[in-house]
Every structure is written in structure tokens, then in C-alpha cells.
Amino acid sequence: MSESETERTTAEKGDDRLPTGAASVVAALENAGVTSAFGVQGGAIMPIYDALYQSDIQHITMAHEQGAAHAADAYGAVTGDPGVCLATSGPGATNLVTGIADADMDSEPMLALTGQVPTDMVGNDAFQEADTTGITRPVTKASYFATDADSVGDTVGEAFALARDGRQGPALVDLPKDVTQAEDVAQPGPAEGPESHDVPDEADxxxxxxxxxxxxxxxxxxxxxxxxxxxxxxxxxxxxxxxxxxxxxxxxxxxxxxxxxxxxxxxxxxxxxxxxxxxxxxxxxxxxxxxxxxxxxxxxxxxxxxxxxxxxxxxxxxxxxxxxxxxxxxxxxxxxxxxxxxxxxxxxxxxxxxxxxxxxxxxxxxYPLDYNAPDDEPLKPQFVVEAFSEATPDDTIVTTGVGQHQMWAVQYWEFTEPRTWISSHGLGTMGYGLPAAIGAKVAAPDQEVVCFDGDGSFLMTAQELSVAVREDLDITVCILNNEAVGMVRQWQDAFFEGRRMASEYPWGPDFATLAEAFGAQGLTLTDYDDVADTIQEARDYDGPSVIDCQIDPREDVYPMVPSGGANGLFALQEEHL
CATH class of the missing domain: 3.40.50.1220 (TPP-binding domain)
Structure with a gap:
């Protein structure tokens, strides 16, 4: 039997199966209007993926569960509707936690679905078991443990509505395998929030x-x-x-x-x-x-x-x-x-x-935003950000990691429209930028997406570049490479008498070569004269491009208000601190 015949037989068998808890979960997503989801397969979540096989929901397989959470977070930030991420039990679920906490701090709408060991094994330290609801309760609007196959679809719908309505944020549903594998279960209704959830409208x-x-x-x-x-x-x-x-x-x-x-x-x-x-x-x-x-x-x-x-x-x-x-x-x-x-x-x-x-x-x-850019010194990151801003449409979506590059991006890009600045604000999660760019591009395929990252931040989630290549996502990543965790280094110089402990990265890879190894276009930028042409080359490429922009490692972010200081006493250079 050929592979295509095997696939047809499998699909035909799927059509004859009794409705399962997993099918009810997927039906709830469809009822809520979900069209895309991000996740990583695994044993306890496998019934959900089996049900997704029959669905029109687009699934983006990420390289790591944290990347799935960040992609879903950015999807929600761009669309205003909850982004959906999936992971298996144990390490799959715990790998989501950073992204869930990030969404919670920034009030981003997200629905996380996690597999769990069968109900009768919960609490027995079974293989890949973790107390997912206990771990995530402090960083979600609600964390549900599904106990009943007939109601699991409605539980998922309720969690989706809760994430979307009022002050937005993440919700999670933990799905024991026996619940998702149960057959002949009730089908869910529309996504509706809990009756106790009161969303205010008019002020007094x-x-x-x-x-x-x-x-x-x-x-x-x-x-x-x-x-x-x-x-x-x-x-x-x-x-x-x-x-x-x-x-x-x-x-x-x-x-x-x-x-x-x-x-x-x-x-x-x-x-x-x-x-x-x-x-x-x-x-x-x-x-x-x-x-x-x-x-x-x-x-x-x-x-x-x-x-x-x-x-x-x-x-x-x-x-x-x-x-x-x-x-x-x-x-x-x-x-x-x-x-x-x-x-x-x-x-x-x-x-x-x-x-x-x-x-x-x-x-x-x-007090204008300003910087010096002598021709005989290395590239200034502010110049690169300004050049990108001038070269791209007003509705270009900008994502970032966290650090100096994030601040240069927000300071020197000219933002004119909402939902075009996508970053990690409250939690300050390094590595957010690349998976967020993937989520943003899936959410808005007709808009340009530019990710500004630092060399330290990029190295935390660089594996997600494989996803951008596999899915043929036309995104541009600009690494503002100063061979350091720049913001930490800046604080060490300003407040720790220049003791640069564990903040400099002189051992980093050649990012352009690394990008090519993943199958993306890799470019290196070192000179002012090449900035415009390199940006255009990256934008013209049909697929993901990575620019290793080797910037002046001495450059710092200003203005700066020291932590706990007065806003009106901002520093314009280190001597003012």
C-alpha cells in the first residue's frame, strides 16, 4: 500500500470514529474562530493532535515550547484574539511557563492547552507528570483541570472567552489523557466566559x-x-x-x-x-x-x-x-x-x-533623541533602526528581544499605528523576539515583520529560525551585535564600577553563517555605506533573512532614569547618573 493510500485510509477511519474528548476540544477551538495554533507534540497531548489532523486549524510546530508560547503571545497582541499554544505534560508544560508569565504581565490574550497523565495516575509521580495547574495558577487568569469528557469542550471554550474578554490575559486548560481519549462525548457550545466574570463597560x-x-x-x-x-x-x-x-x-x-x-x-x-x-x-x-x-x-x-x-x-x-x-x-x-x-x-x-x-x-x-555617528567608528545601532524605519511601510510590525536593542528599537523607530510594536515589557524575557516574529507573521501575513534582537537574546531562541524557514515566513531579523548582554554591561559600568562579570560575549558565532545553516539568508553588516543596500537585500529575499549587524560595543542607551529615580532628572550620559 502506498503512503498516500495509507493516509487516505487513516483519514477515512478517522471519519468513522466516535466523538472523543480531544475532538470536543478541537471543536471548541473551531467554535471560537481559532485558525492557527503553535505547539510541540508529545505523549500526553497526542490525542489533541490526532483530532487536529481532521481540522482546518493551521498548526505551526515550534522548536521549543517556550517559542510556542511567545508565538501565541505575539499572535494575540497583533490580532486581539487569544493565541493558542499546545504542549505535552511535564517538561512540555513547564517549558510554556515563561511565555505564559510573559503574557500575564503584559495582559496578552492566550490559551494554553497542556497534556496530562491519566486522571488515576495524577499525584503518583508518573512519567512526565507535573502539577501544571498549580504551577501556572499565579500567572494565568484561570488554570483549569479537565475532569469530565462531556464538559471538556465547554471548559476550553470558557477559557478562551476568559482570555479574550475584559482585561486580557492567559488561561490554561490541563487535559488528562483519559479525558481526551474518552469516546462518545458531548459536543461543545459557543465560547462563553464564566457567569461570575463581570466585565465593566461605562465608568460611574x-x-x-x-x-x-x-x-x-x-x-x-x-x-x-x-x-x-x-x-x-x-x-x-x-x-x-x-x-x-x-x-x-x-x-x-x-x-x-x-x-x-x-x-x-x-x-x-x-x-x-x-x-x-x-x-x-x-x-x-x-x-x-x-x-x-x-x-x-x-x-x-x-x-x-x-x-x-x-x-x-x-x-x-x-x-x-x-x-x-x-x-x-x-x-x-x-x-x-x-x-x-x-x-x-x-x-x-x-x-x-x-x-x-x-x-x-x-x-x-x-532634549531630542540624538546620537553621534562618526564615520571612523563602528556602526551605531540607532542609525540602523532609523534606516529600517525609513525603508519600511508604516504598518510594519516590529518585534524585539529584551535589552539595549529593545530600547534602541522603541526609541528610534517611528510608530504610527497600534499593534505594530510587539515586545516583552513587564517580564523582560530575553529570546522573545524571534518566536514573536513568527507569531506576528502568521497573524498578519500581508504585513512586513522586522525583529530587532541582541546577540545574547537571539542565542536563547535561535532554534526557532528553523520554523521560519520550514514555514517559509518572510521575516527579517536584525541582530544588533555588540558581543555582550548589553544592558547588563551598561548597568555594571554605571553602578558596579565597571566590573563586567558574565556580561560580555566575545565567543559568539558568526550569525550570518548560522542563518545559512538553518536555510535562511545570512548577511553581515559593518559599514554605514552598506546599510541601505543590506536592508533592501534582506527585504527583497523571499523568506527569512538574518542580518548580523556588528555595532559599536561602547554604545549605551540614553536617556536613562536610574531605578527608583525621578523622571525629571533623566541622564543623557553616564556622567549624569
Whole structure:
């Protein structure tokens, strides 16, 4: 019997099988509109994969489970719908944990499905057993253990809806093998969240009126746009509100793209490595409308010095975030787009802030993002990022790992649209960039995807390049190679008297040759004169390209606010720290 005949016979047999728990799980995914999933096969998850064989859901086999979680995370960030990742029990599930924790910190929608040993073996230290729900409960919105084959599909649907609705985040369903192998089970209904999950919409009208009056009476108003603006699909409402009322806009790092950075009102990103003008605007504003932000320490620096003169109107869909880190004078719990419309309707007039806008423009001129690029010195990473930004369309998606390259990318790329900046913010996960680029490209196949990575970050998940080659994904990876874990090295120089312990990587591989070994295009970039042509060559290649961009190892990231410092006292060079 030929191989094709064997495949047909297998498929025909599959059509005659009784409905199983695994088939119910896959049916729940289909009911939820899932079209793609990322995962790694294994023994306990095998029944789910067997059911996927009959499904139209596209499955991307990743090289490592952590890569599957990051790809699903980025897929969710780009589409707004939960990305799905799968892994087997034991090490498969534990390998997902870093990616799940990353999604939890950044409120990214994700559904993780993990195999588990049969129910009667749970707790007996069986082969590849781990307490997956116990391990993941602190880093998920909910972690379910499936105990009943008739309800397992509905459990998966509920987890999907929970990940998607309200403040988004990851959910997990642990699937014992006996549950997924059970036959003649009930089929699931549509994906619906638990009845106890209440998602707020409109904010309290009295609080809205109070906040609107404060904004109208402000002399130095600022809008702080966080990642919740993008996840709540409120970018258009925020842009319109800011422009109609002439209010400068500062973003958090997760909020980059919520407001067009080319607009005069854009002060860009604030915080530890934010622009000097954004940090000055925060420091001197008298009313702040903060939308969809959790006021993390990388944004605020020292809480006592954050926006010291400002009344805070805080819009968030999660009531637990209100006054958690920064006291809210006007708490506005609700959906970001809805509350912005409420405020717009309640605003008695636009604030009289012409002088304030002029002052903000002056700060832009006084503290521009700038760098020196002498011809006789190695390539500056900022120059490379700017060249990429100029060469690519406005809707290009940028992913990164974590470190200096991440900061140069967010500082020197010109972001004009939401869901085009995809990075690891709260957890700060090195290695995020490449698998995230894969997830982003699957989510948006018609958009360009550029991954900026560091040599240290790239080495953590480089194996995922095999996936990009196998799936023929047209992505470009630019490794800003300074032969170091650059951000650690920068902190050692600034705060540890230059003791560079375990931060320099002079033993790294030739990344262009490594890329070619994987089957990708490998390029090396060392000279300013070659930047434009190398970028174009990478973009023209039909498939994944990797550029080993050998940058000046002495270059550091500035501006910088020391940890716990005051945003208004940012350093422009090491001597200022």
C-alpha cells in the first residue's frame, strides 16, 4: 500500500470514529474562530493532535515550547484574539511557563492547552507528570483541570472567552489523557466566559463628570496612553480626544503605537528610557488622564516623584489597578473606548493649554533623541533602526528581544499605528523576539515583520529560525551585535564600577553563517555605506533573512532614569547618573 493510500485510509477511519474528548476540544477551538495554533507534540497531548489532523486549524510546530508560547503571545497582541499554544505534560508544560508569565504581565490574550497523565495516575509521580495547574495558577487568569469528557469542550471554550474578554490575559486548560481519549462525548457550545466574570463597560457618570471638569480646568494637561488603549481597541478614540482638545500624549512602552508619533502632540514614550520631553511633560503636568496603564516601576521611577503636581484620572477595565501604585483622584473603571467617549461628551470645554503645548514643543527641541555617528567608528545601532524605519511601510510590525536593542528599537523607530510594536515589557524575557516574529507573521501575513534582537537574546531562541524557514515566513531579523548582554554591561559600568562579570560575549558565532545553516539568508553588516543596500537585500529575499549587524560595543542607551529615580532628572550620559 502506498503512503498516500495509507493516509487516505487513516483519514477515512478517522471519519468513522466516535466523538472523543480531544475532538470536543478541537471543536471548541473551531467554535471560537481559532485558525492557527503553535505547539510541540508529545505523549500526553497526542490525542489533541490526532483530532487536529481532521481540522482546518493551521498548526505551526515550534522548536521549543517556550517559542510556542511567545508565538501565541505575539499572535494575540497583533490580532486581539487569544493565541493558542499546545504542549505535552511535564517538561512540555513547564517549558510554556515563561511565555505564559510573559503574557500575564503584559495582559496578552492566550490559551494554553497542556497534556496530562491519566486522571488515576495524577499525584503518583508518573512519567512526565507535573502539577501544571498549580504551577501556572499565579500567572494565568484561570488554570483549569479537565475532569469530565462531556464538559471538556465547554471548559476550553470558557477559557478562551476568559482570555479574550475584559482585561486580557492567559488561561490554561490541563487535559488528562483519559479525558481526551474518552469516546462518545458531548459536543461543545459557543465560547462563553464564566457567569461570575463581570466585565465593566461605562465608568460611574459622577466620576466621569468630576474628571471632565478637572481636565477642562487644567493648564498643563497630559494624556498617558498605556497598553490597555491598544488592547481595548481605543486608539482611535484616544487620538480623536487628544487632537480635538489639544492635549499632549505620552505613552508607556506597551502603549507605543496608540498615538501617531509623527503628530505635534506626541511626546512619545516616558519612563526609564523614555524621551526627555515625555518625562518632562509627566513631571510638570497638573492633570493626567491615564488610560489603560498599571503604573509599573519602569514608567514611574520613584512613586513619590511621579507627576508630583498632577491630579490623576485613571481609566482601567481592571478595578484592582486603580490606586494600586499611583493614587487616582478620579477613578474611572470601564472599557477604555467607552470611557473616552463618556469623557468627551462630559467635557464642558477644551482646556486652555496653548502655552503648555508650546512648552512641550520647546522640550522636544531641547532634549531630542540624538546620537553621534562618526564615520571612523563602528556602526551605531540607532542609525540602523532609523534606516529600517525609513525603508519600511508604516504598518510594519516590529518585534524585539529584551535589552539595549529593545530600547534602541522603541526609541528610534517611528510608530504610527497600534499593534505594530510587539515586545516583552513587564517580564523582560530575553529570546522573545524571534518566536514573536513568527507569531506576528502568521497573524498578519500581508504585513512586513522586522525583529530587532541582541546577540545574547537571539542565542536563547535561535532554534526557532528553523520554523521560519520550514514555514517559509518572510521575516527579517536584525541582530544588533555588540558581543555582550548589553544592558547588563551598561548597568555594571554605571553602578558596579565597571566590573563586567558574565556580561560580555566575545565567543559568539558568526550569525550570518548560522542563518545559512538553518536555510535562511545570512548577511553581515559593518559599514554605514552598506546599510541601505543590506536592508533592501534582506527585504527583497523571499523568506527569512538574518542580518548580523556588528555595532559599536561602547554604545549605551540614553536617556536613562536610574531605578527608583525621578523622571525629571533623566541622564543623557553616564556622567549624569
Amino acid at each position: 457618570p459622577d466620576e466621569v463628570d468630576r474628571a471632565a471638569k478637572a481636565i477642562a480646568n487644567a493648564e498643563r494637561p497630559v494624556i498617558l496612553a498605556g497598553g490597555g488603549v491598544i488592547k481595548g481597541n481605543a486608539s482611535e478614540e484616544l487620538r480623536q480626544f487628544a487632537i480635538d482638545h489639544g492635549i499632549p500624549v505620552v505613552t508607556t512602552m506597551p502603549g507605543v503605537g496608540a498615538f501617531d508619533e509623527t503628530h505635534d502632540l506626541a511626546m512619545e514614550m516616558a519612563g526609564m528610557h523614555g524621551t526627555g520631553y515625555a518625562n518632562m511633560a509627566i513631571t510638570h503636568c497638573d492633570v493626567m488622564l491615564a488610560v489603560g496603564t498599571r503604573f509599573d516601576d519602569r514608567l514611574t521611577g520613584g512613586i513619590d516623584t511621579f507627576a508630583p503636581e498632577a491630579e490623576i484620572a485613571h481609566v482601567d477595565i481592571d478595578p484592582s489597578e486603580i490606586s494600586k501604585n499611583v493614587h487616582a483622584d478620579y477613578p474611572l473603571v470601564g472599557d477604555a473606548s467607552t470611557v473616552l467617549r463618556q469623557l468627551d461628551s462630559a467635557l464642558p470645554r477644551s482646556p486652555d493649554a496653548e502655552g503648555w503645548r508650546d512648552r512641550c514643543l520647546h522640550w522636544k527641541e531641547e
